Amino acid sequence: MSVDVERREGIGVSRPRTDAIKKLTGASSYASDREFVGLLHARLVLSPYAHARILGIDGSSAIAIAGVRAVLTAADLPIKGEGGRWNEPLAREEVVFAGQPVVLVVAESEAAAADGAEAVVVDYDELPVVVDVEAALRPDSPLTRLGADTGESDAEMHGAAGSAETPADEDVSANVSDSRLLRNGDADAGFAGCDEIVEGQFRTSWVHQTHLEPQVAVAWPTAPDGVSIYTSTQGIFFVRDIVSRVYGIEPANVVVEGATLGGGFGAKIGLVEPLVVGAALAVGRPVRLAFTRTEDFAAANPAPAFVIDLKIGARSDGTFVALRSRVLVDGGAFADSAPTALVGGRVSGPYRWQDWHVQVYGVRTNRFGPGAYRGPTATQCAFALETLVDELAAKLDIDPLELRRMNAAGPGEERFDGSSWPPIGFTETLDAIEQHPLWARRRDLPPNEGVGFATGFFPGGKMGAGAVCRLDTDGGLTVVTGYVDMTGTETTVASIAADTFGVPAERVRVVASSSAGAPISGVTGGSMVTYCLGLATARAAEDARTQLLDRASRWLKADASELDVEDGEVLVTAEPDRRVAVADIAARVNGFGSSSAPVEGHAIVIPPEIAPSVAAALIHVRVDPDTGRVEIVDWVAAQDVGHALNPALCEGQMRGGATQSLGYALFEELAHDEDGRLLSGSLLNYTVPRFDTTPEIETILVEVPSAHGPLGAKGIGESAIVPGAAAIANAIAAATGRRPRHLPITPERLWRLLQSTPA
């Protein structure tokens, strides 16, 4: 399925990731692997209570243990900033979730640090705990945090929407940290004019990013008053600026080097660096903090839980009219990263609505502090909306694909957040699903089997991105970026540079530099790297190419406009025999005493608008009604990727996103008991998709080019996760006649649903 995509050499061809062999053979070096002279090891003491006052901390037994160098509390860290989780890496007077770091023990060995952490005695005075977001919202709820926690937010990264000032017409508790209202027209009047209305309450759970490599960072003080950090992070400049603000160090004196990332998915954006930097500054030596898997769960920043009330209505001809929703985002113990601002941009789906009224609350509870996870808020919103659209199609007796197609938002139409839709490849993606044989087969299945379908989208983002494209002495290219490669983007960036400049991709190296030398770069996330860095790379490579032609014009005695670059040679277009190797030019201009300037292209860009990517999932399930177990029989993923620069990597993103959506749908839940203790804080009781529960995922690439992305590409990482959970819920409904409303759809939940009396 291809729509007006210009095919170019090296682009649109599947290439293996440049880092694949190293990773598969264990040759990659991660943040834990680098050796440091004089390195100390840190171990955390975590709060066992979800809400308590700290009355006292006794580290005397710990410090007496051989090898223990320091027992650090919040008071020992030289913190200058205020508010939010980053400025409170260790709890001060009050702990607000079970698993919150309270003490950091620093020792000469990991074993001594573990012994020391075990010997610390913390005296707590327990306070009322609220883990249920609806209970926390009620006006009479105990406060989940007594002290203030105003702080920063990463919402802008993912596209904030909604006015924070709009007062809600509902009496709520002071646990509400954020309240946003988005509305258009008159929703009540809209519903009055509808022929069919469907509604429901949907619940989702806290979900962990479950990156393979736990959180890890090393920090060491640098003279006279700086710090350097080697870390598993998604954003070196982001971390630099956090550390700069928290510890009052000039940004230029905070040097952050990103290690090879062992997975992130949104989790690795500044969780551990404030801790490890504080320790390094306090003891004056290099300190490594590598979370254990237990700490990685307990002290995490996972995706928060949602309670979504949603009601939608349409006319009998299928036209969508009105949408009303109340969304509770469980903001956990640190409201600063609750993604309330993002909901407004997701809850509409990729549809056209006439009237809407959406009230979003961020509510503090005593559960973690929330963080980003691939496609934040979109998976949860799509689960609610796509379930109801499916129900609406049945009520209207309109084919569910056709119903979506007739209501697809078109270019220029208004989104809930006030922006307008660019072309999103929605109907083209629906076409791909409709043409798949599984869609035709859906009415011809044995009992307890069903086929479901759902769509989802992620708006993607845009950010300023810089790139340097340098011609090396041997005629190769080095692209310098400040982005950490999370998804194979270095391979894609190399292809873009090669294609633009005119050398084979094998001659391009991509170097992720430290914050001391890299061009300005954002966080690897928000589906923005290929879209923004790719564009910067193309521009920098163009700049370098222009410079190359200028140098070559003197050599070939022709005007630069008469020259072309082909396979590593510059030639005169009209007289192809007049040519010179790029390597020869490079050797000349880079030589000592050269009278020509070397070739180094620079670019800093920001795309003028976002490029949302629409994805769809078509899923065949088999349900065992005796046990509530669901088996995935077939899974078809279709997605508009704009232009598949490297189809293999696009398919990898789609399969990875689909697999993580399977976790959202059937398995993953960070559950707490009523005292706020984490019940599923290890891989022994937190279920992730495994090879034996994950089907083969068939991928269909849909290509509707973006106007601004590099060669028409769109950011695709996040859309890939969005539709799967909703599609599985719809497939289960097709198999059983009952509608799951609570993620994950565990065997027990589904069994209880099947046992219950239909409403």
Place this chain on the structure above:
Amino acid sequence: VIPAELDYARPETVEATLEALATPDARVLAGGQSLLPMMKLRLARPALLVDIAALQLDEVWNTGDVVEIGACVTYDQLLRDGTSGVPRALLESAGSVGDLQVRNRGTVAGAIAHADPSSDVAAAFVAHGGRVRVASPEGSREVSAEDLLLGVFTTSLGPQDLVTHVLVDAERESDGSAYVAFEDRASGYPLAGAAALVRVEGPRVTACALGLTGVGATALRAPAIESAVVESGNVPEPDAISAALAPLPLDVDDYRTHLAAVATRRALTEAYTRALRSET
């Protein structure tokens, strides 16, 4: 991740092992698949680990009526061993323990002595007349499953008792057995598991045994269902199974109780089918 400090011994005789076990807070180390993770989380902190790997208790024997499994026989070894008479339900339950890495190190005897209420192999152990041979300073003795398994992670074994062998009744040609479990998808431990043994003469059922795991403080038998199968010569209806399970000391919610009934029905049906097949 790093255990507390401890001592380690690897004796070469049973006598030396028993002597080492006299140390306060000594623990026997066989495959270590339960003990070591607990130690790494510091939920267990033995003063001395007594590793029995050198005791040469690594064989499976069929004496005719009884299968004897040495204390160091791993799940994987049992699965590959090929000794006749090892009950199929025991093999199936061993095959459903953990993952390949766990089965390569974990031992059948270790699982029984650990008395995990969700042990897969414990269901087949109790269904097949399981008992253990125990060495102690007073000599060797056999202890039945009923006398051994007292509660959650609790056995009647004393600090200087060493399980040297697990014994089960050998499966006969006229027997059919099967193990069916519904596992927690994260841990792999059964939420409910049932091991069934059905013995036939011609089309007639002459004996039945049923072991349940994951639903009580210990693996347990379900005598009412066993006699119902023998009396009726058939697998009871779901409602009858649920009713027969009700008086048992099950310690789980209605969902897992229901799963136990489903596992029971499916295990009995499979065991019966296998018994009939072996008859013809």
